[in-house]
Amino acid sequence: MLQVALYxxxxxxxxxxxxxxxxxxxxxxxxxxxxxxxxxxxxxRRAGLDYREFAKVQVHDSLEAMISSLDEPRIWTLSTRGTRNYTEANYRDGDVLLFGPETRGLPAATLDDLGVHRCLRVPMFPDSRSLNLSNTAALVLYEGLRQQGFPGMA
Incomplete structure (x- = not known):
């Protein structure tokens, strides 16, 4: 199962x-x-409707705390600074899709620490700044699930 993380x-x-x-x-x-x-x-609550009670949400004090709680997972970062298209990644069970804050994205140091080769982007016209965070999460998550054959989904 893929995992989503919001920094x-x-x-x-x-x-x-x-x-x-x-x-x-x-x-x-x-x-x-x-x-x-x-x-x-x-x-x-309004955006999540009544799904909040069913969500598997974990809150972490830091990125490092999340990584250690997941036993060193493979992390894909998403950024407008990425050089690889999100469809080029080979997603595996347990991978984490890490998205940054809406107004500034993931810090450059975090992208460097986690590896440039794992920094992905969603293609856009050159003068575009960014897509909405929830839209981007949906695009990337569903690509990963598609690659895995939509496990458990009808």
């Missing part, structure tokens, strides 16, 4: 949408502090 998410509706995405795909969601909201935020 310092800022916008509650995006996290709520991703929470709903994770429930509907059976994927755990990892939230890395600091969060720009509380988990009982009204906007988060």
């Amino acid at each position: 310092e998410p800022e916008i509650p509706p995006n996290t709520g949408n991703i929470m709903r995405l994770c429930v509907n795909t059976g994927c755990p969601l990892h939230l890395i502090k600091p969060l720009g909201f509380t988990l009982d935020d009204k906007q988060l």
